[in-house]
Amino acid sequence: MILVTGATGSIGRALMRQLRHDGVAARALVRDEAKGRALGGEFAVGDFDDPRSIAAALNGIDRLFLNGAGAQPADGEQPMVRQQTAIIDAARAAGVDRVVKVSVWHAHEGGRLAEGAHWQIEQHLKGSGLGWSVLQPSGFMQNFVTGQGSFSADGNLVGAYGDAAISYIDCEDIAACAATLLTGPRGDGETFLLSGPQALTHTQIAEKLSAALGRTVRYVNLPADELVAALTSQGLPPQFAEDVAVLMQGVARGVPAPTTTAVRDLTGRAPRTFDDFLTAHREDLAALLVAAHR
Structure with missing residues (x-):
């Protein structure tokens, strides 16, 4: 089973629709029960800052889709780094096989805002011992x-x-690439620039x-x-x-x-x-x- 974080966002909703259409078992992680019910499938109510809820949501999960909007930094702190690295650790403890993470275009060390934060998370994921794939999309339509x-x-x-x-x-294309990586053997240990x-x-x-x-x-x-x-x-x-x-x-x-061919390479169709x-x-x-x- 796949756990989809950020399930009520533009990418997460599209991914849940595709997985459901393809008959793939998936569980959405949501903070609001009503929004979870509106997705029309299995969901777990939890919060990135609540370790018990994350552990419960990961029960029985084989693969994790890691996504979630970073909160606005306060006094230089990036809450997203703390939250996502904690989920990676929880996934390892729960026996998850592979994580597909949404990052940002050309995340790099020392980058401002999300660029630097996502780079830190990517490094933690790569050193976690878990299977991983990283999606680095350009700006969202x-x-x-x-x-x-x-x-x-x-x-x-x-x-x-x-x-x-x-x-x-289009976030629909990001979701389609994620679905390919979450449901098959492709892309393990690879980073994909999506445009x-x-x-x-x-x-x-x-x-x-x-x-x-x-x-x-x-x-x-x-x-x-x-x-x-x-x-x-x-x-x-x-x-x-x-x-x-x-x-x-x-x-x-x-x-x-620059444009890339990653969407076509992963999905078999043009973006x-x-x-x-x-x-x-x-x-x-x-x-x-x-x-x-x-």
């Missing part, structure tokens, strides 16, 4: 419908990406959003200091805002631009395009922009 795509109050895109292109990926089929600038993304929504969406590029000011005005800690701006500047230098994504999520995106404009 779903960020544009979950409120994390940096829309301004008037419905325009804002950021400090310049003319850099990003190979955004969409094309790299797009945010100006191009704004044009696609305009066509899909029937209204003009512009991309507004901000200097790093203005972006930091905008983020801190929304209540983010200054250091966190500065780290976000630095990461965007890294993107502006083209770090996430979804941004146009495919917009067609599937047009109503969600329109509702988000209406809410942002209020």
